[in-house]
Amino acid sequence: MKAVNGVHHIGIAVDDLDASIPVYAALFGSTLEHRDTVEEQGVEAASLAAGISRIELLAPLAPDTPVGRFLASRGPGLHHVAFEVADVALELDRLRRDGVRLIDERPRRGLFGLQVAFVHPEATGGVLAEFVSDDRH
């Protein structure tokens, strides 16, 4: 069984997106791929290429947003990990059959046009894990 292709990106919560982009770009020799503000998720995000993976920087638009609450309770740092799969819907079927608790019961449109679904951290020992299918490449 080969469910995931590898780590698609790691999500990092930051206080200040403008200040963080050049820091991560220099650290990992990364280049900015995408940048977007998604009001309904309360987040401003930037995707940096890191070889075949990506770093997704997430800054909250307000304190009372998922990333804002994360920063308030844990401070900046690793927020989630996203695994690339061929078909998010098929993975969700597989997980549902195994009784895994999900945040998203169906794939939804995530940042930068990705198809995404999140698994509940309760099912993953405290890790916020995302499945992604990336039909952009």
Add this chain to the structure above:
Amino acid sequence: MKAVNGVHHIGIAVDDLDASIPVYAALFGSTLEHRDTVEEQGVEAASLAAGISRIELLAPLAPDTPVGRFLASRGPGLHHVAFEVADVALELDRLRRDGVRLIDERPRRGLFGLQVAFVHPEATGGVLAEFVSDDRH
């Protein structure tokens, strides 16, 4: 400039290694690659293949160890991210020239025979980041 090849593994702090291995194996369709106890790092670790990336599960041998203190303060979850590079020593030279604060000034032998070095979280906005060169494959 292409510094990193991609995410080599994500490190996850767990309370119970035996209980966690089958959970993560099922979640991500992963298979156990390596398992080892490293007394001097106070850790028992397991590496699970996740496509071309890996999940490294870390359980502390005692509360007064780096992973034990992490669990006590933050609970189980994402612990670090490791980026694969061709040559860890060259990356450290590059980071040192840029004034980046390092934990390891020289590459050292990490878990499972990898060449590794950690960057200080102060330099990475709270992210514990590792550079790895993997001459096992």
